Amino acid sequence: MSTSMSVSVSAAASSSLPPLARRRSPPASRVPFRSLRSLPRLLSSARTLLRPAAAMATDGAAPAASSKRGLLIFEAEEDLAESLAMYTAELSEKFAAERGAFTVVVSGGSLIKALRKLAEPPYLETVDWSKWHVFWVDERVVPKDHADSNYKLAYDGLLSKVPIPAGQVYAINDALSAEGAADDYETILRQLVKNGVLAMSAATGFPKFDVMLLGMGPDGHIASLFPGHPLVNEKQKWVAHITDSPKPPPERITFTFPVINSSAYVAMVVIGAGKAGAVQKALSDKKTSDLLPVEMAVLQDGEFTWFADQEAVSMVRN
Numbered sequence: 001m002s003t004s005m006s007v008s009v010s011a012a013a014s015s016s017l018p019p020l021a022r023r024r025s026p027p028a029s030r031v032p033f034r035s036l037r038s039l040p041r042l043l044s045s046a047r048t049l050l051r052p053a054a055a056m057a058t059d060g061a062a063p064a065a066s067s068k069r070g071l072l073i074f075e076a077e078e079d080l081a082e083s084l085a086m087y088t089a090e091l092s093e094k095f096a097a098e099r100g101a102f103t104v105v106v107s108g109g110s111l112i113k114a115l116r117k118l119a120e121p122p123y124l125e126t127v128d129w130s131k132w133h134v135f136w137v138d139e140r141v142v143p144k145d146h147a148d149s150n151y152k153l154a155y156d157g158l159l160s161k162v163p164i165p166a167g168q169v170y171a172i173n174d175a176l177s178a179e180g181a182a183d184d185y186e187t188i189l190r191q192l193v194k195n196g197v198l199a200m201s202a203a204t205g206f207p208k209f210d211v212m213l214l215g216m217g218p219d220g221h222i223a224s225l226f227p228g229h230p231l232v233n234e235k236q237k238w239v240a241h242i243t244d245s246p247k248p249p250p251e252r253i254t255f256t257f258p259v260i261n262s263s264a265y266v267a268m269v270v271i272g273a274g275k276a277g278a279v280q281k282a283l284s285d286k287k288t289s290d291l292l293p294v295e296m297a298v299l300q301d302g303e304f305t306w307f308a309d310q311e312a313v314s315m316v317r318n
């Protein structure tokens, strides 16, 4: 991370931050989560670096001025998981109150384990699970009870433990081909936009999910959008299919960047040294033409927050 970039530290976290951090105080407009009540608790176990998303714009698709980015660094994975649960629970409360529904997108991979505390007290009892609508940012085209299924991963790790109405968990139709499953999933999303469950972004014309809880691969892929794959340039479809995924299994469906970048909130959860190289590139101010997919996640009008452990940021300087 270059020292010249605009970095601020949340004033609200001041009591728990190291002395250097405490000396800096950002303009209020740079503090994410300011609408969330327990910011001090959320940040109490993290070092926090924040900057406006505009500094990260890469391809001419400049985000709105209100778009923000934050980095939370946790010493212990346990603290990361606790704060991720709190973050999600507070967004659930916010959107349930504002919209009467909370649209949550999850990835596969290690993210699901990091969400485990949502299924424990106090969140198990205090979250209004009846408002949740759950989607997958990507899914492997395998039967739902297959070991490779992201649905099965999330069901076993979280969904089977919390009372979300079954009709509000949107798994793929695993009887279809990859192409058919992607088209079918997009049709479901369009129906949910029509009946008001899923918001639309006036700015982009794509659906605006309330939060996406995502992981990133060691190669910088997010969803099933892989480095160098033409799908990263998809500009029309909401949901696309891939039959040559470099990460097995090869057949998958995935949300596209226009949908990911229309989100209201994104949490990017990165744990472990295997993610350090991609995290370093993503957080660097020096943008080159060989952008990693994670670097193409630039929200149009939302808040993007990294939830990282020490190992994942071990190659980031300053």
Ligand SMILES: O=C(O)[C@H](O)[C@@H](O)[C@H](O)[C@H](O)COP(=O)(O)O
Pocket (backbone or CB within 6 Å): 107, 108, 109, 110, 111, 138, 139, 140, 150, 214, 215, 216, 217, 218, 221, 222, 223, 224, 247
């Ligand atoms: O279906 C998938 O393969 C996942 O959804 C995938 O996109 C995952 O989120 C990343 O590969 C990170 O996975 P890890 O956190 O396990 O590295």
